[in-house]
Amino acid sequence: MTKIEYTELGSTGIRISRIGLGAWQFSQSWGVTDYEKAKAIIARALDLGINLVDTAIVYGRGLSEEFIGRALRELGVKRDDVVIATKIPGEMLSYDDVFKATRRSLRRLQTSYVDLMQVHWPPCWNNIPTCEYMRALERLQAKGLIGAIGLSDFPVELIESARACLARSDIEAIQVRFNIAELEAEKEHIPYAEENDLTLLAWSPLAKGAVLGKYTLEEAAKLSDVRANDPLFHPENYAQILELAGEIKKLAEKYEKTPAQIALNWLLAYSDTIVPIPGAKTPEQVEDNAGAMGWRLEQEDWLNLYEKARKLRITRVTF
Ligand SMILES: NC(=O)c1ccc[n+]([C@@H]2O[C@H](COP(=O)([O-])OP(=O)(O)OC[C@H]3O[C@@H](n4cnc5c(N)ncnc54)[C@H](OP(=O)(O)O)[C@@H]3O)[C@@H](O)[C@H]2O)c1
Structure with missing residues (x-):
């Protein structure tokens, strides 16, 4: 039985599930362009208690937002029961x-x-x-x-400047890439979010599937979706990530x-x-992703995985 955890979006009092649903998948980039498929994904998330959906104007040039709007209406979802984040x-x-x-x-x-x-x-x-845009x-x-x-993909210096533009309100969330293979956000963004009571929405939390070891080196080289040009799947990086994925698989068995x-779960345990x-x-x-909530890795296992992750040397110089 999946136990969904909840937290607060910044200091808004809005209750959000500790894991949300990313909706970039509803686009040509990722391939879920069939409305009924998208609707089934959204329905399952809401059924389970995942109430945060993250989309963006550019995802499928409006397609993702359209699918979400239509699905919420057709599913009869009360507006208060879902937290919509777009960009x-x-x-x-x-x-x-x-x-x-x-x-x-x-x-x-x-x-x-x-909502956001x-x-x-x-x-x-x-x-x-x-x-200009903050006002x-x-x-x-x-x-x-x-x-x-909220601000996505903003360096901390610019977040500070942007916040200073607001007369009466403040930002409540920042969004950055954070997954066990790409830890850069821990340098500045995570401490900043912690210090300022901001929610840190972690994008590509599965490293686009790379850390799951579901594709061999050969298969990864043939991915034709948005991953074709992602440095993570470049052999120089992906070979290292596969080793980390091996450790993740061992823990999955344990x-x-x-x-x-x-x-x-490793991300949930990193910082609240x-x-x-x-x-x-x-x-x-x-459903699988929702099952990351409601339990925690033992400290020793979390630390061992962290040590291995910190040894990765990901390069973005791929040509
Ligand atoms: N702010 C930004 O600039 C920005 C940038 C990127 C993403 N985002 C947001 O973050 C969300 C997530 O990031 P992302 O889409 O880049 O990558 P991600 O969440 O790390 O990976 C998603 C992909 O992993 C695979 N997957 C998902 N769950 C799985 C499971 N339980 N078992 C096995 N495979 C699974 C699926 O692809 P396959 O089944 O094809 O392997 C899926 O498309 C996006 O939807 C979007 O909302 C924001």
Whole structure:
């Protein structure tokens, strides 16, 4: 029997499951482009008690949001029973675009507000001042179109600057990549989230499946989805990750859990500020991932895995 854990989104008082559902999978990048499949995944998550769904405007160019909005309506989900997090891309951050993008997002999601609106990544080509989009978000929040504000893929220095732009509110969450093979977030983001009572939404918490050892070196080289260009699956990195995956599999046997449950449980035990948002391509994967909650790895096993993970030397220079 899966025991779902809950925590608070920042200091909002909003109760979220300790593991959310990532919805990038509902896109060409990952391949779940059939609505009924997406609906079954969402239904299973909600049935289990997973109430946080993370999507973005760019996922399938609106497809992910559309699927979520339609599924929530068809499933008759009460608005209060689900926490919707979405994101505005770094290209849509002029003051007016923040309003326009949010209203279109709400239309696709078939709702009058999103619980968490995140800036997906900082603007890098359009020269938009940080305070311009932060003030737009704050105005939308004051008007009730967005509940809380979050920042994704922002360096800590820029998070600080962005927070200083807000007159009356504050951010409640940051989102960064964090998984047992890619630990960079522990350098700055995790301590920052801990110090500031922010929820840290951990993306790619399964390292896109790499740490599960489900693909051989040869199979990994042939992946044709979003992973084709991900450095994790480059042989130079993936060969090392497979060794770590071997250790994860051993623990899975010891605890009678699955590799995904071990990999996610390791993140839950890292810090109570971390909320992993694994993506799933089937209802079975959702259920499997939910089983990472309700128990903990023994200290010794957690530490041994950490030691092995810290020895990985991942390079992003792949050509
Ligand atoms: N803010 C950002 O910039 C950003 C960036 C990336 C992702 N995200 C968010 O984070 C979410 C998750 O990240 P992600 O999609 O990159 O990667 P992930 O969650 O680490 O990996 C997801 C993939 O792992 C496999 N998988 C999932 N559960 C499994 C299980 N129980 N057993 C075996 N395989 C399983 C599935 O692929 P296969 O079955 O095909 O192997 C699935 O598509 C996204 O959906 C999105 O919401 C945010």
